[in-house]
Amino acid sequence: MALAINKVMRAALKAITALEPDVQKSYKIERRLELITARLRGKPKEFKMWDHMVRFEDHAVPVRLFTPRGEGPFPLLLFFHGGGWVTGGIENYTGVCADLAQATHCTVASVDYRLAPEHKFPAALEDCYAAAHEFFLGKIPGISPNDITLIGDSAGGNLAAAVSLLARDRGTFLPKRQILLYPATYNDHSEGSPFYSIHENGKDYLLTAKRIQKVTELYQSSDEDKNNPYFAPLMATDFSRQPRTLVITAEYCPLRDEGEAFGEKLREAGNEVETVRMPDALHAYMMLPPRFLQVRQTYRIINGFLQRGNLHGEA
Secondary structure (H helix, E strand, O other), X not given: OOXXXXXXXXXXXXXXXXXXXXXXXXXXXXXXXXXXXXXXXXXOOOOEEEEEEEEEOOEXXXXXXXXXXXXXXXXXXXXXXXXXXXXXXXXXXXXXXXXXXXXXXXXEXXXXXXXXXXXXXXXXXXXXXXXXXXXXOOOOOOOOHHHEEEXXXXXHHHHHHHHHHHHXXXXXXXXXXXXXXOXXXXXXXXXXXXXXXXXXXXXXXXXXXXXXHHHHHHHOOOHXXXXXXXXXHHHOOOOOOOOEEEEEEEOOOOOHHHHHHHHHHHHHOOOXXXXXXXXXXXXXXXXXXXXXXXXXXXXXXXXXXXXXXXXXOOO
């Protein structure tokens, strides 16, 4: 099944988008609805699935692991979910991660980082970094650091990119690969944004520029955060020594151009980068079932990226 953005679909999307609630008032309700939806869908039964806790300072960071059918050991995708740093979690991403594990023949480890506004920047980043640190330092039996790929969608793509920058700067570990799905990378999503996709796609395609601004305000601790590269990776002054990177953007996503710009910055700094724009796709399209063409195409792109890096032992 293909997701075709024709005139009828555009009109429907515009009407639905016009009903968008104020996330600064509705985020708690949205979280509850996500949990209800996840319970209705149920947990996948064909996967070995278990929960792990990463200890960090005064709390534990839950990580849910999904192992595909077949004989292991499997490479690991360390997954950071989307939701604007405010919603989302391992429960409503369970189906997505199970499908991803089967499609890529990798174990997927989904990190349930703390959410804003209760926990503002850099709480989510530090949770993701703590999880990555534990996996990359070989503290999980059977997981080799060379077989780990960071992956995230939307705000999770932002966190994956930020973890890679932070890991380089702290000198503790260095991921070999990262996959950024329609990532948030910049600090300005207002009318003053230099990116055309904010103006072209920021009003009528479910995710609006206004919502991005509001969740960013919920996430930030202060205005100074906006110039912090761990908050907005495009604000970095040093893009060197970063992982081999796959950036996948969506044609009708407001974040499209800043994601592609981040890929270009990495490329200019000498990193190996692949950038793909998915035609006829909306932001967060990977939440759709695998029967959708864009989702299946994304799995193929991800598998090609992993294979070219010899992650599956192929040339």
